[in-house]
Amino acid sequence: MSQSSTGTEPTGSVLWEELVTSALLGTDRRPPPAVVTEPGGDPSAALLDAAAVLTVRRRAGLRPVRPAERPEPAPADTRPALPGAAHRRLGQLLADRAAPSGGGRRGAAPDLTELLPQWLATANGHGYRAPAALLPALLDAARARADLRPQALAFAGGRGLWLARFNPEWKFALRGAAGGGVLLPDTTDAPAVERLWEEGLFAERVALLDAVRGQDPAGALALLSGTWATERAEDRLMFLDTLRTGLSPADEVFLERALADRSRNVRTTAAELLSALPRSAFAQRMAERAAACVRPGPARDTIAVEPPAECDAEMQRDGVVPAPPTGRGKRAWWLGQLVEAAPLGVWPRVLDRRTPKEIVALSVTDGWAEELHAAWCRAAVRQRDAEWSRALLGTPANPPEAGPGTSSLAERAKLLAALPEGERALWVADFVSAHGLSDAFQLLGVCAVPWAEPLGHAVVDALEIAREAGSYPWSFSGVMGLAERCLDPGEAARLDLLTGPPAESESASPGAGTYWSEAFHRLVSTLRLRAAMRDELAP
């Protein structure tokens, strides 16, 4: 306050300065000014008297200071406000996150922090505006958990981003991982778009490109082509990624040129994008190369594979990486890349008009089956081809190692993502019913939330079987945690039956029954809570 608290009369402030100097050095060495002392009096007491008067006078006469430059106001948020109950719930979820954890066993109470991502997703789905007073807690939560950021920043909106500028701890928000919260001009306002593209920060430019791409794919491409040559390699990679949205034959020329990029990552990404355009010249070239290696075998119902003998300059220009990773043969490596990048439509033509299912069932000569199927899996994922994915996934009830198609859980999880939601849930439900829960975690993770009824039933049944078998519930804590977040809240009533302590069987581990009962209690209360959260957010 020193800038504001100097008295109006110069004698006052000069006198004060002298009093301070005298006090600092001591009245013995530096007696206070004569005006405050009396002959024969104690100079120290006189100094204190005078200082007391001046202090009270300074405080009583305090004037306001001149304001610093006012911040630009936060952009208006026109989204509707949260319903009251949902507002309070969010406060509770965020408070729970901030409070110290009790530690130890979780007991039967739900873990509110785990419900925050779902709450945010639902709120964003309804398009609500975040309550201003909760923005700091929301940003703190997003800072602590990177997985929350896209949803949290989208929910925080323009005001959240505005706020983040003032606190260095929230810098992450300005890097705009998802670009969700960046203040963007109207994408139809060409001069504004142009300006931001020319002058914006990287995060703003990525977000802008994303936004324009969503509205006007050709416009975004034009924007990108304009400055392409001057962008840094890692920026080029991120920009190129935005073309995944609305990819069309119109992008082919640009991508073909990017195949000659200085950066290998850019070249690979361009090749990947081109391979998703089955009619592109690139896809045709790859199809020809791949078809030269894979053809009907000499015997009926077989495929003969003859991998490429060399990786020529043309292949390398099309993104084929010549050097294999350690432990893989060169020719197999090249074959994998060719098949992965070739449009899947080529194979029925090459292999006697068979369907994907029939093709996958064919036996492959000389032990190339695994290589070929794995490459087809990658191609099906890349090209989002449901029919091929279905063929490669095979029958869920089959033991994973038997039968055609892939047996890798990781590949299966990726292939499942290409199937329609309902079919995906059914497939995983059948898998769980046949094989139990121990291998199901990855597959459950790609299913839509809340889980469709048959899937939910299959999981609950499998949990009940595990309990009957007498094992401890923490062997299934991963699936339990998923179930808390993903089961349809409607399952709560059915699960109520399982919350009681089961009859202890001979084979059961000691005390397992109680733990199971507790675990089911928690599952049920979490589901009830999720139902309440969902209802509170309903407009």
Place this chain on the structure above:
Amino acid sequence: MNGPGVRWTTDQVLALAPDAASQKAGGRLATAGPWSGTGSGDGAVWGLCKGSGSKPYQTIVDTTGPAYKCSCPSRKFPCKHALGLLLLWAGDARSAAEDTVPDWAGQWLEPRRERVEEQRARQSDEGGGESTARAAGGEAARRRAERRAGRISAGASELEQRLTDLLRGGLASAEQSGYGLWEETAARMVDAQAPGLAARVRELGAIPGSGRDWPVRLLEECALLHLMDTAWLGRERLPEPLAATVRTRVGINAPADGAPVRDRWRILSQYDSSDGKVTTRRIWVHGAESGRTALLLSFGAAGRSPQLALPVGGELAGVLVPYPGAGQLRAELREQSGLTGGPAAPPPGGSVAAALDAYGQALCDDPWLESWPVTLTDVVPVPVPGGTGPRWQLADANGDAAVPLTPAALSRPGLWKLVALSGGGPVTVFAECGHAGATPLAAWAPAAGPEPIPLV
């Protein structure tokens, strides 16, 4: 009485929690699972909560108080069961039905209500009986008070001596002599039964070496302490209200005996501070009709929360009795006849300049005032560039006047809540405003609804 169906909000319930861990624990109990026999009615909420033992805990909350009773062994107040029960009650529209109070809850509620009634009756016909009692013990009490005043005078004289010695040798030496000197002096003041002086002396000890202008601040505080010593020693010559203020400042507690004010008191802010031994809870309230602002203090010994807990934003009908002393805002809550959920509108407010003027005026009654409660209407939090760490001001939205925020306000998470609420636009802020700047305690923002948002 609390009308049926008037419920507190979840925020108000959470504000009653003594600490963050209790908030969390209470939140976990706010599900139907562990509860049975829950009900509400006649201004109370009750329920049985399954704990670790075979017998469930009996939890009752008298929401007109509020007062809490739980059979659990927790030393926290209110305990997590009371919080969980209130959260359940606040959040669950289905349990709106009024029930009859079960016997086990009535056994606590009824005698409690009777006691409150009796107290109220006693207070309303205050007069004859009490003053006779006072006269009986009067002579002994007077002699005790005289002895204590003598001790304090001796302490004040000694302190005077120490202050003038310090000034004679120079404040520069205070930086070297360290904290021990002040601790010892403070202990002498405790012996002299002047806890107010002791606390101020202890604060002096923290100033040397604390930032660039510490000699100026140390001189200010030494001078004000000197003013207090001399005021005490010459208290016979002071007007009685100021003498009462001096007595309070040196640490003599007088009972609240001012003219009672019956009003609907809006609860603007509640926050705790601790000196390691005692937790002090400060609750600011504002009378809707009287327009008076008052401070309710409540204390808790180490590890215990203060007894009085009021939900910010709520409104309390009752009588406040002011403590003696000019410009003293502290009051005692005597009669209390109902607590309702807000929304509490902000008290009438003004500009930054008006707030500083109000502080200046208040200094006339009590020159030792650090700050004064004010409402700042339409102010914008503004960041001040430069320096180390964040610095902020509150600036009039339509004008060129501002007041800096105090270091205490800058280090609280409430700062960011305030900035978020404002979004660069005007908000109304209830703050303690003084020579060190403003400490915002609650804010009202146009878009956030009529309820005050607590900032501490």
